[in-house]
Amino acid sequence: MKKKFRHMALIPARGGSTGIENKNLQKIGQKSLVQFAWNDCLSASFFDYICLSTNSNEIAMDIFPNFNLQSIPPNSVSGIKKNCLLHNRSDLHSLNHSSVYDLILEFSKNKELYFDFLWLIQPTSPFRSLEEFYEIKKIAESEKDFTSIVSVKDVLNNHPDRMFEIKNKSLKKIYDNLDNSLPRQILPKVYIKDGGYYVFKFQMLAKGVFLGDKILPFIRPNSGNVNIDSWEDLDYARHVYNFRLQNP
Numbered sequence: 349m350k351k352k353f354r355h356m357a358l359i360p361a362r363g364g365s366t367g368i369e370n371k372n373l374q375k376i377g378q379k380s381l382v383q384f385a386w387n388d389c390l391s392a393s394f395f396d397y398i399c400l401s402t403n404s405n406e407i408a409m410d411i412f413p414n415f416n417l418q419s420i421p422p423n424s425v426s427g428i429k430k431n432c433l434l435h436n437r438s439d440l441h442s443l444n445h446s447s448v449y450d451l452i453l454e455f456s457k458n459k460e461l462y463f464d465f466l467w468l469i470q471p472t473s474p475f476r477s478l479e480e481f482y483e484i485k486k487i488a489e490s491e492k493d494f495t496s497i498v499s500v501k502d503v504l505n506n507h508p509d510r511m512f513e514i515k516n517k518s519l520k521k522i523y524d525n526l527d528n529s530l531p532r533q534i535l536p537k538v539y540i541k542d543g544g545y546y547v548f549k550f551q552m553l554a555k556g557v558f559l560g561d562k563i564l565p566f567i568r569p570n571s572g573n574v575n576i577d578s579w580e581d582l583d584y585a586r587h588v589y590n591f592r593l594q595n596p
Contacts, residue, residue: 353464353465353488353489354396354462354463354464354465355394355395355396355463355464355465355467355485355488356395356396356397356398356399356461356463356465356466356467357389357392357395357397357398357399357467357469358399358401358435358452358455358466358467358468358469359382359385359386359389359398359399359400359401359469359470359471360401360402360437360448360451360468360470360471361382361385361400361401361402361404361407361471362402362403362404362437363402363403363404363406363407364403364404367577367578368576368577368578368579368582370406371471371472371576372402372404372407372471372472373406373407373410374576374582376474376582376585376586376589377586377589377590377593380410380471381471381472381474381576382400382407382410382411382471383410383411384471384474385469385470385471385474386398386400386411388469388476388481389467389469391478392478392481392482394481394482394485395431395467396431396463397431397432397433397461397463398431398432398433399425399432399433399434399435399455400412400433400434400435401435401437401451401455402417402434402435402436402437403417403436403437403438404417405417405418408434411434412428412432412434415428415434417434417436418436420434420435420436421436422436422437422438423435423436423437423438423454423455423457423458424436424458425458425460425461435455435458437451438454448468449558452466452468452548452553452558453553453556453558456550456553456554462550463550464549464550465488465547465548465549465550466547466548466550466553467545467546467547467548468545468546468547468548469545470543470544470575472543472575472576472577473542473543473544473574473575473576474574474576474585474589475572475573475574475585475588475589476544476545480499480544480545480566480568483566484497484499484545484547484566487564487566488547491564493562494549494560494562494563494564495549495552495557495559495560495561495562495563496546496547496548496549496552496558496559496560496562496563496564497545497546497547497563497564497565497566498541498545498546498547498559498563498564498565498566499541499542499543499544499545499546499565499566499567499568500539500540500541500542500565500566500567500568501539501540501542501567501568501569501570501573502537502538502539502567502570503538503539503540504570506540507535507538508522508523508538509523509535511523539565539567542568542573542575543575544566544568544573544575545566572588572592574588
């Protein structure tokens with residue numbers, strides 16, 4: 349009998365962002381960024397649990413109206429309705445410099461939770477498709493020798509061969525072994541995390557392993573692929589959304 353794998357989606361939505369005020373509650377069209385992530389996971393339909401992790405009661409109420417986040421102890425999970433969970437993120441992991449790595453390890457220690465694969469679905473990457481969800485699910489369940497799956501996109505013109513750092517007031521190449529006179533088309537392909545999908549194995553997280561050393565890439569197109577980190581990114585995401593509405 350084919351094994352039934354358990355998939356859990358974790359949506360990290362910290363309050364108190366500084367670069368973009370209330371970033372996770374910023375809207376594209378009529379929906380907030382956290383609603384985009386939540387609805388994407390609901391639409392995928394294969395998740396055994398979908399969990400919103402936040403330290404903000406305002407963000408919690410954006411998904412679960414009239415629910416008081418403070419009724420949940422720190423770093424505890426409460427079932428709000430079928431398959432839908434709310435995680436009260438502790439103050440320690442809600443700071444500006446807090447890492448997602450620490451949050452995931454903290455979250456995974458909840459002994460009442462069980463999953464084979466934990467999906468990190470960040471609100472700041474609002475454009476995903478059902479096809480991508482199911483392609484990644486197939487990879488996770490069929491491939492054996494990997495520690496995690498990460499979605500990436502081509503760096504295009506931002507190739508590290510063309511990058512410098514400043515030392516002693518002078519530009520110094522970051523990678524001395526590359527020839528920055530070569531045209532981009534014949535440079536080795538380089539990819540960057542696009543923030544769309546991260547998938548972790550439970551047994552790796554139980555050992556304290558985050559990405560690990562055998563990361564499978566899921567390559568996504570560059571067109572319309574935005575990870576919101578600035579007001580300019582948000583404006584671009586709104587432009588992409590409006591364009592897609594007008595050109596279905």
